[in-house]
């Protein structure tokens with residue numbers, strides 16, 4: 319609680335100082351207008367008690383200056399009878415209140431406490447707004463490659479429509495981020511955006527989460543429960559990993575997409591809901607269709623508008639801006655100040671193949687910011703396998719093709735948290751070949 323008392327009468331200032339110091343305030347004094355303006359440049363005051371008549375400049379002028387330099391500071395004008403009109407005028411210029419001398423100290427104290435509360439509230443609101451602004455900046459889809467520019471154009475075009483969108487691309491390429499960008503730019507942006515990870519749920523759970531159920535539909539269904547489709551009415555539903563859902567669920571989803579109708583589990587009634595669906599997958603739906611695992615009609619219904627994100631290794635021009643973006647994101651979260659990468663570190667980041675795509679880059683940079691001692695990321699702050707894979711010269715006989723393959727498999731497995739089905743997909747080999755290679759390179763335990 320910082321208070322500044324501005325008055326040319328020393329005994330008056332000293333008296334006020336004692337009153338407020340006893341109440342726990344940090345009190346500063348200024349004998350004239352210029353001293354007050356100078357002190358406000360050094361300290362952020364919550365409240366200023368400002369006499370209208372000062373020896374050098376007018377108190378009203380000081381009020382204007384203080385407002386410019388510290389907008390959250392609340393200013394209480396002190397005036398004699400002769401200048402009451404000026405004090406009233408000062409309210410129009412943003413003064414918190416005014417008091418006519420001689421005043422009751424209890425009254426002054428109540429006023430100062432109230433002004434302090436207002437200053438605190440304004441500062442907190444501003445800090446929250448600022449934080450929100452910074453966070454929203456970190457949710458933007460960043461990039462400067464031609465590919466990213468085209469993606470952003472597609473987002474702009476499809477966002478205002480009601481079309482279903484299918485976003486495809488390898489894991490970590492930013493599919494969810496693109497879905498959020500579409501949602502934010504759509505007419506439904508004031509309604510909810512809900513993410514469902516289809517691969518994380520069993521069939522009946524997924525169905526009951528989405529469409530709801532009625533009492534008695536299955537053991538444990540002790541009362542009716544609304545599904546997300548009803549809850550999110552007029553909002554946007556993001557169905558992630560859509561390639562992993564069962565044929566039964568595909569049929570129900572298709573029905574909903576075609577007619578907006580659904581039936582809760584166990585119910586004989588049909589309901590309607592208006593929800594925009596955005597789906598995403600890192601699997602090849604056309605291949606799944608060939609294998610009979612994905613319904614063709616559902617594919618065409620979802621694929622009304624397709625956005626395909628290229629892997630990061632195919633758009634390396636995005637890496638420098640993404641690096642800058644993730645450095646400020648990590649610094650914001652970790653309260654550190656690392657501004658850039660050394661040229662050598664940047665070269666490593668640009669030469670590496672990023673099987674985990676942008677997510678992997680983000681994780682590598684967060685780790686690097688934690689390790690970094692200075693204000694720039696150095697080679698040593700990057701993980702060893704990235705360095706060896708990125709920097710190995712072609713003539714390096716120590717790094718044989720087999721070693722590169724071993725390290726790459728290990729990295730992909732780390733990215734997929736040990737999920738071998740996904741790792742095999744990412745590596746473009748069958749699960750059987752992956753098991754063979756794991757045995758060959760003695761990687762089973764790792």
Ligand SMILES: Nc1ncnc2c1ncn2[C@@H]1O[C@H](COP(=O)(O)OP(=O)(O)OP(=O)(O)O)[C@@H](O)[C@H]1O
Nearest residue numbers: 458459460488489490491492493494495600676677
């Ligand atoms: N172009 C980008 N600009 C900024 N951040 C990005 C970009 N692409 C991805 N990211 C970040 O990378 C991480 C992974 O992105 P996201 O979850 O959207 O990927 P995904 O393709 O949906 O992955 P998955 O298939 O595994 O679900 C997130 O933290 C996201 O913010």
